[in-house]
Amino acid sequence: MISTDFAPNEKMDDAIVSFKTLFQPWKWRRGRELTRAKNRMKSFFPDHEVFFFLSGRSALYNLLQALHLPKGSEVLVQAFTCEAVVLPILALGLKPVYVDVESKTLSMDLDDLKKKLSNKSKVLIVQRTFGMEPIFLKEIQEEAKKNKMFYIEDLAHGFADTNKTSLNGAAVLSFGRTKTLSSVFGGAIITKNKSFMKSLKSLQTSMDLPPIPFIFKILLYKPLSVFIKKTYPFLLGKIIHKISVSIGLITPEISIREKRGEFDPLLNRGLPNACAILLLNQLGKFQKISTKRRESVKEYEEKLGVIFKNLFHTQSAPLLRFPVAVENRDEMVKKVAKKQIFLGVWYNQVIAPKGFNLNKAGYIPGSCKKAEEVCNQILNLPTNVSKKERARVIQLFQQ
Ligand SMILES: Cc1ncc(COP(=O)(O)O)c(C=O)c1O
Incomplete structure (x- = not known):
């Protein structure tokens, strides 16, 4: 996956x-x-x-x-x-x-x-x-x-x-x-x-800290998500993911309240020490992750530059995601998901995610034309991936 x-x-x-x-x-x-x-x-x-x-x-x-x-x-x-x-x-x-x-x-x-x-x-x-x-x-x-x-x-x-x-x-x-x-x-x-x-x-x-069950779920997320990713190709991961989300074991990134267009005070808290422990582990390999991201970006630039006339100004930086613009974005995302390759669509609406009430956010349709156009075409490629995984992603475009 x-x-x-x-x-x-x-x-x-x-x-x-x-x-x-x-x-x-x-x-x-x-x-x-x-x-x-x-x-x-x-x-x-x-x-x-x-x-x-x-x-x-x-x-x-x-x-x-x-x-x-x-x-x-x-x-x-x-x-x-x-x-x-x-x-x-x-x-x-x-x-x-x-x-x-x-x-x-x-x-x-x-x-x-x-x-x-x-x-x-x-x-x-x-x-x-x-x-x-x-x-x-x-x-x-x-x-x-x-x-x-x-x-x-x-x-x-x-x-x-x-x-x-x-x-x-x-x-x-x-x-x-x-x-x-x-x-x-x-x-x-x-x-x-x-x-x-x-x-x-x-x-x-x-500042108040999040409640204990919230911290428990944060800590559970990492082992659970690693297990899900490892077993996803055998269906088990997919089932566990579905169950975990539906019974609330995985706290969504965007809360129900936020989806309704309201700021959620539950996410406006201090950082618990548990998160600092997790952050320190990631910081310990920050250079390694950045190098990997940079290598991915360089390879995407080199190989996809031949296919896409105008790549974005990615400049071999260690990007979070590598953006490309494609005409048939949603179709492509669905198609490659069958191959266990899940590409990103940040941002598929001027203020993402799709479905967020733009009117409530004070956005006037047509006021940012370029952003509106890009939203329909943007596709994000993963950068924190191995050389082998990168090759599979690049192959999607070469086909
Ligand atoms: C550009 C940008 N800024 C800020 C944030 C907020 O970060 P957080 O999800 O930690 O609240 C996000 C979240 O996705 C983001 O995409």
């Missing part, structure tokens, strides 16, 4: 660490691993402070809240994103203003950004889609500075190649199960901006 969406990061060593922690409940809520994980993260962002949360969306919510913006302030965010970015904005009574994407790195388009600025624009969120470096990064940063907007870089899709960026505002990270490093749930704010550090520090110590 080759999977882009289901537990792409979880390997046997992750499953073992998680399984052991299941029998050490005294380590689940608080512990020294939180400090150790924080220090490891700080080594990627020297001179910055790291604040952990239960999810990337929780990090964004608390960051925006700490800015104490007047109600109705505008937050510029790109279309071709997910609801986890938009719900915190709406929950705080702020107004998301959607900026179209450019076609090279699927990040904010500079011209459209300039058109959508107003005197109410207070925050600008730049997304590194799949981990690609936005082609207008410098210009967008300058625009934020010129217009006195608070600058947030959304590094949920990866931060391996971002050291050259000066984060003079803040960055938001995610350690969700489908991201570069997985602690199943997790997120962080990275900043060196002193103006709101104090309030974030006190928030960190006072």
Whole structure:
């Protein structure tokens, strides 16, 4: 089974660490691993402070809240994103203003950004889609500075190649199960901006942690998902997966409340020590995973570059997923699933997932034409895969 969406990061060593922690409940809520994980993260962002949360969306919510913006302030965010970015904005009574994407790195388009600025624009969120470096990064940063907007870089899709960026505002990270490093749930704010550090520090110590059954399910996820992946080809995995989801043993990435278009306070919590334990194991092999992702991207560029006239600006970076645009996307996804190859469709709606109420999110149809077009064609190839698995994916296109 080759999977882009289901537990792409979880390997046997992750499953073992998680399984052991299941029998050490005294380590689940608080512990020294939180400090150790924080220090490891700080080594990627020297001179910055790291604040952990239960999810990337929780990090964004608390960051925006700490800015104490007047109600109705505008937050510029790109279309071709997910609801986890938009719900915190709406929950705080702020107004998301959607900026179209450019076609090279699927990040904010500079011209459209300039058109959508107003005197109410207070925050600008730049997304590194799949981990690609936005082609207008410098210009967008300058625009934020010129217009006195608070600058947030959304590094949920990866931060391996971002050291050259000066984060003079803040960055938001995610350690969700489908991201570069997985602690199943997790997120962080990275900043060196002193103006709101104090309030974030006190928030960190006072924030509620998720309930014990929630932490139990986080720990169960890694061994369970590894078992499912290993036995999927023999049907057993498929059955166990179905049962686990239906009886709630696997907590979905997007809650029922979020699917209805509401911010879910259950995911707005502090990060439990159990997640820090899982994160530390992933951090221990971060270089190895990044190298693998980089190798995948290089090979996809080389082999698929012959087939696709215009590849995205992937630049041999260790991307979370390798994007390609195909005409018959949904048909292809279904067809290759029969071969046990599950490709991704981030993002198949301007604010994903499909079915999310765009009207409620304040998106005006036709306001981001490029994003709307890309949503129908985008296909994501997995990058955290072996050479053999990569060859199977490449073969799909060569046929
Ligand atoms: C671009 C982007 N930013 C932020 C998030 C939020 O991360 P989390 O799922 O940890 O809340 C996501 C989630 O998929 C995302 O795709």
